[in-house]
Amino acid sequence: MIKLGKWITKHRVIILIVAVVLLIPSVLGMIATRINYDMLNYLPDTMETIQGQDILLNDFGKGAFSMIIVEDMEPKDVSALKEKIEAVDHVDSVIWYDSIADISIPMDILPDKIKDAFNTDHSTVMAVFFDTSTSADETMEAINTIRNVTNNQCFVSGMSAMVTDLKNLCEQEEPIYVAIAVVLAVVVMMLFMDSFLIPIIFLVSIGMAILYNLGSNYFLGEISYITKALSAILQLGVTMDYSIFLWHSYNEQKVRFDGDKERAMAHAISNSIISVASSSITTIAGFLSMCFMSFTLGADLGIVMAKGVVFGLIACVTILPSLILVFDKAIEKTRHKQLMPKFDKVAKFITKRSWIFLIIFAVLIGPAVYGYNNTQKYYDLSQTMPQDMDFVIANTKLKDDFGMSNVHMILADSKLSQKDAKAMLDEVGKVDGVNLAVGFDSLIGSVPSEIIPDSISDVLKGDKYQLMLVGSEYGTATDEVNNQVTEINNIIKKYDSSAMLIGEAPCTKDLIEVTDRDFKVVDIISIAAIFLIILVTFKSVSLPLILVAVIEFAIFVNLGIPCYTGTELAFIAPICISTIQLGATVDYAILMTTRYKKERNKGSDKNEAVYTALKSSIPSIIVSALGFFAATFGVGIYSNVDMISSLCALMARGAIISMVSVILLLPAMLKLFDKIIIHTSLGFKEARQAGKKTN
Numbered sequence: 001m002i003k004l005g006k007w008i009t010k011h012r013v014i015i016l017i018v019a020v021v022l023l024i025p026s027v028l029g030m031i032a033t034r035i036n037y038d039m040l041n042y043l044p045d046t047m048e049t050i051q052g053q054d055i056l057l058n059d060f061g062k063g064a065f066s067m068i069i070v071e072d073m074e075p076k077d078v079s080a081l082k083e084k085i086e087a088v089d090h091v092d093s094v095i096w097y098d099s100i101a102d103i104s105i106p107m108d109i110l111p112d113k114i115k116d117a118f119n120t121d122h123s124t125v126m127a128v129f130f131d132t133s134t135s136a137d138e139t140m141e142a143i144n145t146i147r148n149v150t151n152n153q154c155f156v157s158g159m160s161a162m163v164t165d166l167k168n169l170c171e172q173e174e175p176i177y178v179a180i181a182v183v184l185a186v187v188v189m190m191l192f193m194d195s196f197l198i199p200i201i202f203l204v205s206i207g208m209a210i211l212y213n214l215g216s217n218y219f220l221g222e223i224s225y226i227t228k229a230l231s232a233i234l235q236l237g238v239t240m241d242y243s244i245f246l247w248h249s250y251n252e253q254k255v256r257f258d259g260d261k262e263r264a265m266a267h268a269i270s271n272s273i274i275s276v277a278s279s280s281i282t283t284i285a286g287f288l289s290m291c292f293m294s295f296t297l298g299a300d301l302g303i304v305m306a307k308g309v310v311f312g313l314i315a316c317v318t319i320l321p322s323l324i325l326v327f328d329k330a331i332e333k334t335r336h337k338q339l340m341p342k343f344d345k346v347a348k349f350i351t352k353r354s355w356i357f358l359i360i361f362a363v364l365i366g367p368a369v370y371g372y373n374n375t376q377k378y379y380d381l382s383q384t385m386p387q388d389m390d391f392v393i394a395n396t397k398l399k400d401d402f403g404m405s406n407v408h409m410i411l412a413d414s415k416l417s418q419k420d421a422k423a424m425l426d427e428v429g430k431v432d433g434v435n436l437a438v439g440f441d442s443l444i445g446s447v448p449s450e451i452i453p454d455s456i457s458d459v460l461k462g463d464k465y466q467l468m469l470v471g472s473e474y475g476t477a478t479d480e481v482n483n484q485v486t487e488i489n490n491i492i493k494k495y496d497s498s499a500m501l502i503g504e505a506p507c508t509k510d511l512i513e514v515t516d517r518d519f520k521v522v523d524i525i526s527i528a529a530i531f532l533i534i535l536v537t538f539k540s541v542s543l544p545l546i547l548v549a550v551i552e553f554a555i556f557v558n559l560g561i562p563c564y565t566g567t568e569l570a571f572i573a574p575i576c577i578s579t580i581q582l583g584a585t586v587d588y589a590i591l592m593t594t595r596y597k598k599e600r601n602k603g604s605d606k607n608e609a610v611y612t613a614l615k616s617s618i619p620s621i622i623v624s625a626l627g628f629f630a631a632t633f634g635v636g637i638y639s640n641v642d643m644i645s646s647l648c649a650l651m652a653r654g655a656i657i658s659m660v661s662v663i664l665l666l667p668a669m670l671k672l673f674d675k676i677i678i679h680t681s682l683g684f685k686e687a688r689q690a691g692k693k694t695n
Contacts, residue, residue, distance in 0.1 A: 005266035012322035026215030034222035037163040038135030040507045042297040052502035063133035066158035071123040075103045090142045096126035140164040155394035162391045180634035181233045188630040197334040202243040209315035213308040227301045237631035239312030246272045286583015289526035293518040347615035354668035371560025378568045379477035384642035405475045408503040410468040424495040436471030526579045540681030547589040554661040558654040570643045577650045585658035592617040606674040625659035
């Protein structure tokens with residue numbers, strides 16, 4: 001490692017040139033990486049709802065589906081507007097009244113239920129099918145085009161409209177996310193580091209690592225908008241520690257080697273590679289545990305973030321040392337006195353009064369666990385989006401004017417008899433909350449077959465399947481719509497065992513079931529992985545239990561608070577936060593425990609060992625936690641996308657709660673279980689011998 005450190009310091013200019021050149025393919029790769037804005041797209045391919053979406057696209061040539069509301073317009077003008085929409089690229093078909101009969105024929109020929117379902121006194125609704133999937137780039141472009149060519153005379157509802165507006169909002173906000181995170185992180189580092197310039201050097205190094213990570217996502221094909229929005233912020237917050245460790249080590253080595261900067265940096269690199277690599281393993285394990293989710297958004301975020309930690313580690317021991325040596329004179333000119341105070345008295349109080357914090361822990365653990373298990377989650381992303389967004393306005397009008405909060409689609413065998421198809425739809429129409437159930441045969445039953453154009457039969461009936469539409473007054477992810485979906489599924493399977501119910505509500509019902517199972521699996525895997533890493537690191541059976549317990553307590557508190565404040569969390573939040581907070585902040589506990597073990601093995605008694613470990617660890621833990629807090633807190637306040645806002649706010653709060661838990665609770669735990677620790681751990685030889693002498 002010393003040889004490697006010397007090689008890096010010697011070739012620092014070459015390293016920086018290569019690092020800058022690598023930014024070119026990284027930026028190109030980042031630009032070329034497709035972003036997915038549809039959460040339902042990450043459901044397992046084995047689920048019937050997803051298979052049904054594929055059949056709809058492959059057999060009918062129809063993927064996305066939207067209901068478009070038109071207000072205060074004469075039938076002839078609606079018909080002209082429909083023609084404009086039909087001419088838009090990737091619009092497969094548009095169904096309105098003139099698709100069935102000439103507009104000169106009164107709408108009274110339609111049954112009242114169907115006529116009222118699609119018309120009010122001042123508005124009408126048409127169904128639009130696209131030949132591309134819900135969140136395809138082509139579909140989103142088609143949505144924007146429809147709005148433009150119709151001069152915003154219509155309101156486009158549905159999932160495709162939502163992902164279109166979400167994409168536009170995220171693209172506006174993302175540069176600001178990064179700017180907020182960078183500015184706040186710089187402010188924190190400037191306050192607590194001993195140079196005004198060194199935080200800028202840190203951010204240049206970390207920024208390069210972030211670009212390498214984002215550019216390499218090109219090889220994944222696509223990433224989710226959640227991953228894109230969070231990866232840079234998380235990578236900044238998590239890998240800032242590595243830079244701080246290298247800087248502190250470099251300063252120590254400069255004193256050791258009488259100001260020989262190259263030699264000091266070589267040894268600092270050697271020390272950092274071992275320490276930072278050990279520290280990063282728990283973080284990587286936390287992220288990779290998300291890959292075990294069947295909801296593949298976990299793997300998307302987990303792989304990108306684990307990769308980001310690796311890039312951050314490499315940049316820390318190559319790019320950062322090179323930058324520090326190149327700008328050494330400028331760094332020295334901007335030196336200032338550190339604002340971080342001494343914590344001797346604080347450490348002494350915490351160590352001496354450790355029983356107080358054990359009592360606080362005993363009092364809080366019950367409510368924390370209860371809150372953790374009872375915090376409510378939401379699955380309908382549209383409910384938390386800004387109310388002035390186009391798709392929110394359209395969905396509201398569809399619900400208020402037409403009583404439709406959801407439109408389900410039934411895929412049934414095209415050979416199903418007209419009698420059975422009609423009976424099935426009649427039964428579906430009687431399900432609570434269903435206000436419309438229509439298919440090809442129901443239209444044939446109400447309109448003379450000779451006036452039904454081929455365009456309608458092509459839309460609703462294929463070689464293998466026929467398509468039926470079911471309107472629901474219940475909102476997505478509600479208990480009512482989930483029960484409705486179950487009941488409709490039971491009905492259609494009775495008439496056709498191969499029939500499928502698809503759409504936003506059925507997919508979201510699957511999402512609820514999948515993520516509930518995923519949460520338990522990922523939680524167990526992340527805890528087990530980090531437990532094993534700590535066990536190997538400390539060669540101890542008891543220390544992993546203590547360290548994981550302290551951080552898990554912090555997680556319970558963090559995720560339990562929303563239960564008492566009446567705040568609903570995004571469904572993905574508990575899974576992400578539990579793994580990220582555990583993997584990223586358990587390092588605080590490892591840092592303190594490493595020093596405790598060292599002091600205990602030198603022969604110090606438990607009180608002295610805990611005091612020394614706490615006193616020396618508090619500054620590093622505070623700077624690390626505040627850096628993570630700064631990188632996420634501002635984004636949590638600013639973002640209008642609740643999924644991103646709530647995740648960042650939870651991560652910011654989690655960093656502070658973990659910091660407080662480690663500083664106050666861990667010393668008490670180490671003191672309380674000292675005898676158990678030294679007798680269930682290797683490397684406590686001196687402590688055991690001292691114990692024997694005492695006895």
